[in-house]
Amino acid sequence: MQPAEQMKSPYLPEKATVKNVVPLTATERLFTITLDNGRSLGHIPGQFVEVSLFGIGEGPISISSPPAEDNSFELGVRAAGNLTRAMHGLAVGDSLGIRGPFGNGFPLQALMGKDLLFVAGGIGLVPLRSLIKYSLTHRDAFGRIIILFGARSPKERLFTDELTHWSSRVDVEFLETVDRGDESWTGNVGVITTLFKKISIDARRTATLIVGPPVMYKYALLEARAKEVPKQNIWLSLERRMKCGLGKCGHCQINNYYVCQDGPVFALSQIEDKEEAL
């Protein structure tokens, strides 16, 4: 046996530190993270990282923040499996491993100058938030910014301060709904597709960006198509089990695409004939 120091491994995570933790809901938390070597992650909105906790494992997590000047980035995480439950046990100052960023991210060049229609279903807001915040920072580079957000219940609304901020901005059209209200809820009730009826768009100049649970895509796409948004201007970010991030392990494959390399963001025109995509 020989030491393998001369070998460079794409599987060896970079060490990183939790700088801040904010609870978003009962099951979701937002982590602010920096890499210990001081490197900027260098991501674009829509990319993901592999988060590693040695002894627990590794999993793909969407980056929830736009590129920041202080080199930090944010991950919004639902406690769903072994890794994410363990992540919820992390406190400020704790260590974790990061590989990435991986994937293509949103097509910023193609989106410039367009009206942006964001459609975020539940935790789908986490990856979309990176682009929403990016577009608000570069507000003049885009036309209208319309955000549709749907949560299952008022308690499951994410980033509530930011939702309030977006709804108060005159240069953002923000509509939200919950599947089921409660006694305190005075807003819209109904699934996210009901919000499409409340907006009018210029389909020729609108890019639609949809992220949500797998079941949502079919219905949200019907609404977007009913508004005659061209297929090449409808963008979706797809969830799969990206295990290696390197286009090798096979888990994230959608027909001949590797989501970790060719995605996770796809235009509808790229995937509509892929049986496994939607």
Next chain:
Amino acid sequence: MNELVLSKNAVTPWIADLLDGGSEVIGVKTYHGKYRYEKLEEVNEAVLNYDVTLQSPKKFIFPPREELVAFTGTEGRIPARESKEQIIFGVHPYDIHAISLLDEVFRDGPQDPYYLDLRERTTIVGVDVTRPSINAFCSSMGTATAETGFDLMLTEIDGSYFVRVGSEKGSRILPTQAVRKPSDLQRAQFHKEQDRAWSLFALNKVVPSVKDLPMLLEKNQHHPVWEELDKRCLGCGSCNLVCPTCYCFDVKDEMALDLSGGVRYRTWDGCLLKDFTRVASGEVFRESRAHRNKHRFFRKGKYMLERYDKPGCVGCGRCTTHCLAGINPVEVFNAMAQKEV
């Protein structure tokens, strides 16, 4: 290409020299009436006229369990690695084609240093098929012989082996004795044997040619054969395990007993297993066995071919041999060719 002739009775002393040479020598041994690749301990264990081995030699360049990261607390490092050279002796052409495909996969895009390191330390001595496995369909997949992908290649001709040298690595392990230039007659015999290799697999023939498989699959996404496979397939993943070109893997962590650290390793996985596509929310993206079979056949007949310009199936027939439900790729491809939908 450098060509030589080696008398048959010079093979045993040659293997003895290789065993003494410090490299690990892996060869084909008999195993309960079948054959399998194993580390050779004795000269006379090596079999060259076998039909097919239970497993392909893949496991020696892409081990079923390979450590990627070792960790102590939150500090990770690349684990210490074996540095020994290995010689795989007696590899059939279809398995050589399979290794060439794996080479493409792990060199393409982000390179895989673990695979490339082990591959670099591996010398492949091939041997042409003299008796075919009953389930093999190599002539259909273009893998009955090999022109590249080996370091040395042996072809049996009349009491001797015709030896082609495929690389510098190969020439380094050539036996010093009993090697001479082939005569015209021997070269003619070699070509005759190469031609004969293609006729050995006449029993099993895929009707469409390899280059037509992507289109055939594309047109038959809704062919009844997929529903038929849904009923027959047990979803056990044996086909994935024995396939020389399957390389999907899972990555897992394992703690040391004292919990001070551990290793992150990769382990073979299979797309026929239901959990293969499961995500944290519980969603499974290929729920039915029809769907999982379809994915496997599309990968072998279309996706790999389109991405790497090499078919993802080399026609070894191992999946047919090991399938408890008797699923046979030749029948699946031919079912689509005979009755397109």
